[in-house]
Structure formats: structure tokens, C-alpha cells
Amino acid sequence: MKKMKKSTRSKLITYAMVAAGFVVMQGLSAAGMVSNSLAGQLVPICVYISMAISLNLVVGILGDLSLGHAGFMSVGAFTGVVVSMSLRFLPPLARLVLAIGIGGVFAGIAGVIVGIPVLRLQGDYLAIVTLAFGEIIKNLLNNLYVGVDKKGLHFSMKDAQALRLKEGTVLINGPMGAPGIEKLSTFLAGFVLVLIVLTVTLNLVESRTGRAIMAIRDNRIAAESVGINVTKYKLMAFVTSAGLAGMAGALYALNYSSVLPKKFDFNTSILILVFVVLGGMGNIRGSIIAATVLTILPEALRSLNDYRMLIYAIVLILVMLVTNNPFLKTNWVMLKKRMAFWRKNKANGGAADGQKK
Amino acid sequence: MARRSNTKMVPVPSDSIVPERDLGRAPVLETKHLGIDFGGLTAVDDFNLTVGATEIAGLIGPNGAGKTTVFNLLTKVYQPTRGAILLNGKQTADMNTVQVNKAGIARTFQNIRLFNDLTVEDNVKIGLHNQVKCGTVTSILRLPGYWKSEKRAHDRAMELLGIFGMQDVAKHQAGSLPYGAQRRLEIVRALATHPSLLLLDEPAAGMNPSETSELMETITYIRDTFQIAIMLIEHDMNLVMGICEGIAVLNYGRIIAKGTPDEIQNNPQVIEAYLGKQ
């Protein structure tokens, strides 16, 4: 048998892990063994996994720090709400798919608008501008009023009265957010979304486009010298990431009966960044694991009441201190090398055995 | 050991020399009164040079003379303050680094700039970026076009790595290679962009004598195989005098001498620039 490429094997393990997670959770909930609080976390977990993977595309693969990812999530979320609530004549599944799709497109457009100025900057200046855009998006949504009646959609930046609805419903009500959402999201939809986000990201990384993006991360000047249009590929990564975040945002919004704009603030952006950094920069599987564990952890600590966020903070600090400890790091590299050596020896031994036969 | 080919160097109108065999073809590079100022400081001034289509040209001079700045001007890392660059007869005034590369200049860097976290093969594939194309959507959907282009890129990358016999390190991380191998990989990556002029910035730096003489063979081999011009900055005089056909000497941002290796070696101004007044 032809030996499988290392990256292919790694990809398969990731897919298998996600599929196994889904099957196990489905099985457990069918058997009634999933607690209510965990069942309520299933869709958010899928959302956060998707968010973490998409942010990893910018932070880990492209190498630019983004502190405003929740902004794109919110664009997707509110677009998704408007789409799903104004197309009530369609079957639920079609509404969900359209909401996620169009949510992704609108977030992608927001990605272009934000990306063009942002990507001209570098380093911490780029980071602060993504933060600024995240806050601007939140601030604008806080003042956005959308309603629907027989004549179609109405928009206003003033208040709900200014919509002048005739027997219609207010879909987005400024700082009160989207009040009456019909819950369309399902765990299955979340699983499918994770698969889509995963496939797009992994396939992108291992392609001409992905290599160009990583080349820019590793050495921008060298990338230009071999004829790579830096702005184009940076923007491509940024917009793809924004679009995927928008899809996740739509799924998120349609999982609740109401959603507030302030849910998608700086803290949410940071939360997702924490998943990416703890999972490992550019490490997609790590993002998935980190997003899952860190979404369940605060829930699991619920019995500790007020102390849980404090413990979360301490765990976060300790994990960063331990994983970046120079002493442990060196030893970990040594151990890995030894493992690789041992594995190689074993493989060689196996091959030799094969030849004997 | 590689020796420069026995070509006669002949003068061309722009007060330079090119190999006789290149006379029938347009020069790959012509610079006219090229110059750049940083603030009030003139780093390069009145730089006139012609490089023949298959010439191996040398650019030498003491540290700080402005050699790398010339490369940065040619590749538009810096925009020139004055003068013109003609690449294969075409003005490059409106081009940026990316466009200059597409128009035919590839380079290596004095302080190696590889894509360190990627594999050797990926480094070369990135060099092939504008040679083997495949759309983003095709790639994400893994359409047949993707597999075809990936195979082409892989085959071509392996072929290019073969120049330096580097196929067996193709899967290694570029940043983990020894110094000499990193310099060779930079040359391969530059070659992958299909240049008509290859700029090498101190290709032999940090190499031992036997590696250097191997490198001399390979540079000549690359020129012969790909029929391109190569311009190099180098402090190792054995290499410069051994393979360069035309040499320009830079001091304080100006060309103080141009000629064949023999002429340069006996030029009193050059000796003074390197050793000081006798």
C-alpha cells in the first residue's frame, strides 16, 4: 500500500474526531444521557468551533492578529435573523440554509470593507484597528432597526417608530437586539457547518492560495519577491475568515429566541482568540479541541457559582505560563524527537520484516 | 572547478561590456543614471550598467558601498529617486516588486529570507506561484484542475530541487536546513519564478571553500541550462573572478570601474577602494 502523506493522515484524524464527537453526542442524547445544560451547549460548541477555525485562518495561517472577529459573527447573526424571519413562507430547513448562506455573504462583504484599510497596516496597529472595527460594528448594530411588513423590509438608524411598519414585525430593535427569533438551529446543522468550515479551511491551506497566504506570514518581503500579490491574498484570507464567521453567527442567532448586539463585543472576540492561541496557532485540530473544552468548562464549573470565572481566569493564566515555560518546552521537544526516533526504528523494523517474507 | 567561458567581452553603446555571444540579443538589463536618496543621503548615484542576455555579471565593492541597495532598486523594494531601469527593453518605472518579478527579475537575499515554517518543497512551490496556477474555488472544491496543478507543481519543484540534489530534503522544514542548504534553496525558489535575470546577494556567504567551488559550478550550470543572465554580489574574490564575465565595482554608491575580471584586478582605483591609498 502506498504510504499515506503525513498531512493527509492528520486531516483524516481531524475529520474522524469531529464525526466521532457528533456520533457519540447524538447517541448519548438519544439514550437520554445528556444533561439539559450540556444539550443546550451543543449548538454553541459547533458555533465556537467554527469561529475558532475561521479566526485561526487569519491569526495562525495569515499571521495577523485580529481582535474584532465577533463583529463579523454579529453581521452574520443579524443578517441570518432578518433572512429567516422575513422568509417565513419557506420550510424551516430552507430558511436555516439561506440564513447561514446569506449571513456568510454579508459578513464576507463586511470583511472586504474592513479588510481593505486594515490590511495596509502591520502588527499591533493592525490589531487595534480590527478591535476598532469590531466596536464600530457593535455600535452600528446597537442603533439598527429593521422591520418587515407586506411591503418588504424597512430599515432605520433612529428608532423603531421610524420604520413606519404597517402591521409588520420589528425584527431588529436597536440595543434590544432581535427579540422574537424562531429557533431553527439544530445540532446536525451545527455539525454540518463545522464540516464545511473545516473542509474550506483545510483545503485552502493545502493549495496554491494557502501556500501564498502562509508565505506572506513567514516572510512578506520574500513573498513579494517571488511575485505574490500580498494585498490580494491577505484580503482573500481575511474575507474567507469573515464569511465563515458570519455563517457561524447566523447559526448562533437562530439557536436562541432573542439575541443582543452587545453579545458580540470585544470579550467575545477575545474568547475566540483564546481558543485559537490555546489550541495552537495554525493548528486547526487544536482550535477544535480548545473551543470544545473551553465552552464546556465554565458550564462544568457551574456548581462553583461565583468562583467559576475566577477559576477560568486562573486556569487560563496557568496554561499560558506552563505551555510557554522554556524548561518544559525544551523537554517536550526532546521527548517528541525521541518518540519520532523510536517510531522510525519500529517502522524500519516492520519494513525489514516485510521484506523477509 | 568552474571557469568562466572563454567569451570575448565587447563594448556596447551604453559604456558597458557584454559577452560577444549576447550581441545578437537585446540586453536583459539596462540602467540609466539610476540613483536613490535616503533623506539627504545619496545611497546610489548615476548607476549605469548593461547586462547581456546570458551574462554572469558581478557587482563588488567594500561594505556599505550600496550593492544591496542596487538590488533593492532593481526589484523595486525601494523606488528609485532618479534614473531608469529597462528590463528586456521595457521600462519598469511603474512596476512594484511583484510586477518586476513577473516581468523577469528574481532574487535571493543577503540575510536569508525563506518561508521557514514551510517545507522545502512548499518553498519551491511558492516560487512557482505564477507558473503553475489554480483558482481558489477549484482548490477548495478539490476539482480535477486542482490535482492536475498540484502534480505539475510537485514535479517541477522536484526537478528544480534536483539542480542542487536537494530532492531528499523536500519534506524537511526550510528553517531547519543548514545554512548552506538554505542559501541553495533560496536560489531554487528564485529560479522557480522563471526569471530572465537572477540576482544573487552573497550566494557564497558562510560557505566553506569546497561548497563555494560547487556553487560556482552550479551557477554556471544554471546559466547554461536556463540561458538566463545572473548578476551577483559577492565578497569571495575567487568566485567573482572565477565565473563573472563583466564586473562593476561600486564605492560610495557610484560605479568606479567596469570591466573584465582581469581589467578589474589591475585597476588602481579598485585596489585603492579596497585597500586604501598605498
Place this chain on the structure above:
Amino acid sequence: MMNLLLNLINGISLGSVYAIIALGYTMVYGIAKMLNFAHGDVIMVGAYICYCSMSYLNLPPVVGVILAVIVCTVLGIVIERLAYKPLRSAPSLAVLITAIGVSYFLQNAALLTWKSDPKVFTSVVNLPSLSLFDGRLTISAVTIVTVLANIVIMIALTTFTGKTKMGKSMRAVSEDNGAAQLMGIDVNRTISMTFAIGSGLAAIAGVLLCSAYPTLMPTTGSMPGIKAFTAAVLGGIGSIPGAMLGGILLGVIEIFAKAYISTQLSDAIVFAVLIIVLLIRPTGLLGKQIREKV
């Protein structure tokens, strides 16, 4: 006309608070090359300490302020020692996440200690307002004290970094950490000192902020923290005069946007100004332009 003047003065006053906070961000960034996201929460701790010493212990305001400064200075040094120092050689993102962890920690520790219900902060300035132009323009004493405090701090810091040995070490470390070390400068001590000064200033900023806007909650420091960080970047992060300029500009823009454009959209306007400035000057108003050597 009077309205315009009043808005301008209020803007400068709010800007002065931002500037004092921004100084902490900018000094730490200049010297440790890290974005200390926990800085905003040190402000909150400072305000709580002052509040407690005044409301529970019935101490005079001056003592409250001094206590707040002492506690925050110690807190800054302890945070640096425990959380940031072990990460001196770690990637900057790891440090950033740790700083966020510290921020969560401070907010939640405050939540446990002081509970979530907002406290009404009594102003530390018990002076009468200043009345000008026959009472057509009334400026509150807090506003004046804030602006004065800002000026004093600015002068003191400039003198400190320019004249004292410690100040010079700070500038050296911020210029080139490695070279400074080779010149015999104790980099660790210098960084500790920077955190101490930055956190002490944060305490003052916290007290002044809550004197002007008297609602105190565990999350009080977050938004001013982000705004001050924006101010530091606007002025050019790493530059002390830049933090001053950025802070005051930001405050004035915010008050003017609230007064003349839209109260709801004032934050969006503030951040939009930052983006526009950075597009024109990618390293801020007074930041150094860096050219990468090829």
C-alpha cells in the same frame, strides 16, 4: 459659544483621564513590547480602594487617593512578577492572552469582593465649581483638578524619563532591550518600575474618572481601558507625548461627537477617527516610522 467652550473643556477633562491611562499602556508597550489588557482593570481596582477607604473607613479623600495609588502600584508589580515575567521570551500572543487572563481575574475578583451592584462614588474633590462670564460658564472642580493632574503628571514624567537614571534606563530598554542589558542596565528592575508607575497612574485615573462619572462596577475599567489604548495608538504607541496628545484628542472628539452628532454613535465615531488617522499615519501621530531593512 459658551456651549462650545464648555464642551471643549469637558472634552479636555475626559481626555486627560484617557491620557493618564494611556500613559500606562504606552510606557509598558514601549518597554516590555506587550499590550497590557489588564491595565483598564487596575483603574477599577484603584477606584474601589479609594471608594472603600472613604465610605467604609471614613478616611479623608486625600488618604483614599494615596491608598489607591499604593495598592495599585503594588498590584502592578505583583502582576508583572507573577504573570508576565515568566513569559519574557514567549511569543507576544501568549503574553496578550495572559494579560486577558489577568483582566478576567481582576474583574471577577472584584465581583466577588464588591458584588455586581453599582456603587455610587463620592467625588474626591469637594471644591465649589468655578463660575465664569457672570455664571454663563460653570466648570466643575473635578474637571479642573483632572486637567491640572494631567499637566502635573506630564511634566513629572517628562522630567523623570529625561533627567533621572531610572528614566534613562527606561528609554534605553525601550530602544533596545538587549543592548541596554549589555550596558549593565537591570532590565527586570526597569520593567518592574514601569509597571509600578503605570499602575500608580491608573489608580489616579480611576479616582478621577469615577469622580466625574460616579458609577463604579467591576467592569468600569473595561471601556475606558480600550479607549485609552486607542488613544495611545492614536498618538503613536510607545511615545509619552503621543499618549498625552492621543488621550486629549480622543476625549475632545468623544464629547463633541456626543454633543453635536449622535450620543449613540459616539463610540463608532471615536474609533473611525482612529482608523482614519492610522491609514494616513500608520504608526500614529507621534510614533516612529519604521522601515524594514532588506
